[in-house]
Amino acid sequence: MSESNEIPIFRRGFGLKEQVREDLAQDYRSRLIEEIRSRGNRLQVGDLTILLAKEFGFCYGVERAVDYAYETKKQFPQRRVFLTTELIHNPRVNNNLREMGIGFLNGPGEGDCSIDDLTPQDVVIIAAFGTQVPEMDRLQKKGCVLVDATCGSVVLVWKRVEQYGRDGFTAIVHGNYKHEETRATVSRATQFPQGRYLVVWDKPEAQRVCDYIRTGKDKAGFLKYFDGKCSEGFDPDRDLLRVGVANQTTMLSSDSLEIGAMLKRAMADRYGAAALGEHFRSFDTICSATQDRQDAMLEMVKQKLDLAIIIGGFNSSNTGHLCEIASQYCPAYHIDEASGILSDCRIRHKPVGRTEPIVTEDWLPAGKLTIGVTAGASTPNRVIGDAIERLLEIRGYALAEEGLVR
Ligand code: SF4
Numbered sequence: 001m002s003e004s005n006e007i008p009i010f011r012r013g014f015g016l017k018e019q020v021r022e023d024l025a026q027d028y029r030s031r032l033i034e035e036i037r038s039r040g041n042r043l044q045v046g047d048l049t050i051l052l053a054k055e056f057g058f059c060y061g062v063e064r065a066v067d068y069a070y071e072t073k074k075q076f077p078q079r080r081v082f083l084t085t086e087l088i089h090n091p092r093v094n095n096n097l098r099e100m101g102i103g104f105l106n107g108p109g110e111g112d113c114s115i116d117d118l119t120p121q122d123v124v125i126i127a128a129f130g131t132q133v134p135e136m137d138r139l140q141k142k143g144c145v146l147v148d149a150t151c152g153s154v155v156l157v158w159k160r161v162e163q164y165g166r167d168g169f170t171a172i173v174h175g176n177y178k179h180e181e182t183r184a185t186v187s188r189a190t191q192f193p194q195g196r197y198l199v200v201w202d203k204p205e206a207q208r209v210c211d212y213i214r215t216g217k218d219k220a221g222f223l224k225y226f227d228g229k230c231s232e233g234f235d236p237d238r239d240l241l242r243v244g245v246a247n248q249t250t251m252l253s254s255d256s257l258e259i260g261a262m263l264k265r266a267m268a269d270r271y272g273a274a275a276l277g278e279h280f281r282s283f284d285t286i287c288s289a290t291q292d293r294q295d296a297m298l299e300m301v302k303q304k305l306d307l308a309i310i311i312g313g314f315n316s317s318n319t320g321h322l323c324e325i326a327s328q329y330c331p332a333y334h335i336d337e338a339s340g341i342l343s344d345c346r347i348r349h350k351p352v353g354r355t356e357p358i359v360t361e362d363w364l365p366a367g368k369l370t371i372g373v374t375a376g377a378s379t380p381n382r383v384i385g386d387a388i389e390r391l392l393e394i395r396g397y398a399l400a401e402e403g404l405v406r
Helices: 017-028 031-038 060-075 091-099 133-142 152-166 180-189 203-215 219-225 253-271 273-279 288-301 317-327 381-394
Strands: 002-004 007-010 042-045 048-052 081-083 102-104 123-126 145-148 170-174 197-200 243-247 280-282 307-311 332-335 346-349 358-361 369-375
Touching: 017 060, 017 381, 031 042, 031 048, 031 381, 048 381, 060 081, 060 102, 060 123, 060 145, 060 152, 091 102, 123 133, 133 180, 152 170, 152 180, 152 243, 170 180, 170 253, 180 197, 197 203, 203 219, 203 253, 243 253, 253 273, 253 280, 253 288, 273 280, 288 307, 288 317, 288 369, 307 317, 307 381, 317 332, 317 369, 332 346, 369 381
Parallel strands: 007 145, 048 369, 081 102, 081 123, 123 145, 170 197, 170 243, 243 280, 307 332, 307 369
Antiparallel strands: 002 007, 042 048, 346 358
8 A cells, every 4th residue: 555645545455365366266267268278278179279379368467457356345345436447458357347336437338426426435446557647636636545456567658758758758659549558658748847748559650750850841730630649739840859759568569669660760860870869769668468468479370370369358459469460360350259259150350450340251161270369468268268169169069078168
């Protein structure tokens, strides 16, 4: 627990790990996944070979956040407990929390309570992506009990961005400007008088920034394009003189590295390599869990898959990037739950680059197949196990008959 303005903020749980262990196992454990792991991440059933990536599913930050949420409910059974927003980007987990009686200040849906209506008796859990500085200030002023489940890897990015703001470097963040984590991160920059930020989503957007750095042309067009993706009053002539690069922890790491290199070259072209230290800073802030899952996906897709299934919430950034990697090698389907596998003919999935799911027909070829399966960092094993069970089922195999359990 730490103190800030006399208000306690719990950052280490409540020492109730043992008491919530059984509930967590019941909600998220999968014996099927444990069995596949024990067989070297490979399951052979009839003409189906299912490969499971070496790293998949819950990361350390998500495990900690879910654990804290369950512990919080145990610690404060009589109090109202709210989450700032979805704890993590997984519908199963958020639904479970709601069923446990935990409400939401923001989404899913309209939210169950506004910050204005909180009282000092209420308990608020800050989601794994963290929260924006002004929201944190408002929560502290309300005097409610705060449980901070922000992942340590996100806090590391904040420290980097704060340093940029303190030193008068504009933070250029590779991320989704609408994502909770990126909103929280950029709010760290603007705490400082000279703190500025600009969010770039991909390489074409980074190229626009590089072009401006090199030529200084079309300021109006630049500001129009980045409207809403930069700090208030952003002036590229002033705010691109000194830049520091960071990234949302769950981006595609190869893209992040390339964007950092593009900006570095642009700054070197503009100011000369000798002066680069005064104008450019960079720090790779992809978290190790994201990196491990992307590396494992890459290793798996190189094994000649017929197709890949990637499981995770449709708003989960890291899950989407795993699908992006797989889609470069084979047909890849990002589903959120087993129910997305509608039949052996139809699948509801979110294609790379789309925001909404679609239904694809004739997705599963007949005959012998090797299918790669992985899941984003916010997907529980139970959800992955259910999807594999469903896959077997549509090909006519039952777990029990194969000597497997759920
Ligand atoms: S994906 Fe990385 S930053 Fe996000 S919660 Fe997991 S470990 Fe933390």
